[in-house]
Amino acid sequence: MAAAPLAQPRTPPPSSGAPSSGKPEEPTRLVRTDRLSAAGAARIRQAPTASRIARRRVMVNLTKWLLPVAALLLLASIALWPEIARMRDQGRIAIRRAFSIEADSGRMKEPRYRGVDERGRPFTITADSALQAGPLRINLAQPKGDLVAENGSWLMVEARDGVYIQRIGQLDLSHDVVLYRDDGTVLRTQSAAVDVKQGAGAGNEMTHAEGPFGVLDAQGFTLTDKGAAIQFHGPARLVLNGHE
Numbered sequence: 669m670a671a672a673p674l675a676q677p678r679t680p681p682p683s684s685g686a687p688s689s690g691k692p693e694e695p696t697r698l699v700r701t702d703r704l705s706a707a708g709a710a711r712i713r714q715a716p717t718a719s720r721i722a723r724r725r726v727m728v729n730l731t732k733w734l735l736p737v738a739a740l741l742l743l744a745s746i747a748l749w750p751e752i753a754r755m756r757d758q759g760r761i762a763i764r765r766a767f768s769i770e771a772d773s774g775r776m777k778e779p780r781y782r783g784v785d786e787r788g789r790p791f792t793i794t795a796d797s798a799l800q801a802g803p804l805r806i807n808l809a810q811p812k813g814d815l816v817a818e819n820g821s822w823l824m825v826e827a828r829d830g831v832y833i834q835r836i837g838q839l840d841l842s843h844d845v846v847l848y849r850d851d852g853t854v855l856r857t858q859s860a861a862v863d864v865k866q867g868a869g870a871g872n873e874m875t876h877a878e879g880p881f882g883v884l885d886a887q888g889f890t891l892t893d894k895g896a897a898i899q900f901h902g903p904a905r906l907v908l909n910g911h912e
Contacts, residue, residue: 776797776798778794778796779794779798779806780792780794781794783837785837785864785866785867789815789816789817789818789867789894790816791815793811793864794811794813795809795810795812795830797809801831804833804834805833806832807829807830807831809828809829810828811826813825813826813839815864815894816894821849821850821895821896822849822894823848823849823850823891823894824847824848825845825860827841827842827860830842836863836865837864837865838862838864839861840859840861840862842858843858843859844858845858845859845871847869849898852879853877853879853880853898854877856875857876859871859872859873867893867895868892869890869895870890870891871889872887872888872901873887873888875887875900877889877898881908882906882908883906884906884907885905886902887901888900889901
């Protein structure tokens with residue numbers, strides 16, 4: 669009697685879900701867990717250090733001081749702005765007056781020349797009006813010159829007419845020339861030449877001088893060091909105070 673064949677075990681059909689990749693799922697879950705743990709650790713706040721706390725305190729204190737100061741400066745600028753604008757307008761008017769020129773004659777009104785001599789001592793030349801008479805020559809009406817010495821003493825000269833040669837700093841005066849020195853000495857003559865850069869001057873016409881010493885009449889004079897020393901040319905006549 670023939671033996672019956674053995675029955676083969678049946679393989680269960682695949683499930684209807686998503687196809688399996690054939691790889692285990694446990695390692696994938698571990699990788700995702702590690703990433704989430706790292707992200708959570710990154711979001712954890714670190715405790716501030718002592719140096720950071722000190723810097724924050726300094727910034728807060730500075731802010732407490734700087735904000736009121738800035739507010740005060742802003743208020744002060746608002747309050748002072750009208751005065752600043754007025755001073756600026758006055759400066760513009762002064763400059764306009766100093767350099768205004770008559771269109772019909774080309775004459776400059778109230779000119780002012782400032783400079784320093786070879787030793788750094790300041791001098792100033794002013795006039796009622798000025799007229800450019802050449803490349804170097806400036807004719808002045810009612811010129812005045814102020815020269816200041818190193819020790820603070822001063823000498824002032826004025827005349828009815830004058831010529832200023834700016835390149836060499838020479839001021840030629842004519843008609844009713846008067847020289848004033850800070851000690852009260854006054855010289856009067858009809859012409860004089862003043863070197864404002866050297867602080868020297870001279871005149872060759874009759875000179876009348878009055879001062880604390882008395883009265884002196886001479887044929888001319890020479891002054892040096894911005895009037896600190898004055899030499900008179902003879903023949904001369906001197907009358908001392910209290911003596912002939």
